[in-house]
Amino acid sequence: MAVYEFEVTMTCEGCVNAVNRVLNRLDGVQKVGISLEEQKVEVVTDDSLEYQTVYDTIAKTGKKITSGKTL
Template sequence: MATYTFNVTMTCTGCSGAVERALKRLGGINKLDISLEKQTVVVETDHSLETVFETIKKTGKAVTVAS
């Protein structure tokens, strides 16, 4: 299991909700922490980094992998 942190541009609760819905549809998410204030998404999952990244990207939000 891996934990990934992403910087995601979210301007409102609708944005964070869209990211949350997309990741829940993906399934296999053990822990999900979305912070609108910090503009971060932390995901604990068995999926690859690329899979999670692409799922978030499909929401139309600007996303980068946090260093």
């Protein structure tokens, strides 16, 4: 299991839903937690899903990722 956390600029529930939707389509994602107030996205994945893949998937929504790390 791997846990990734990203700081993502989101302004509304539509942003949250867009990020949530694309992440839940990824094979290997076990859980997605998103906080609009804290501008954070936490993704729990199988070990087979790499950080860069999750990062790129969030980036495809057009939201700005200000930082990211593996927990």
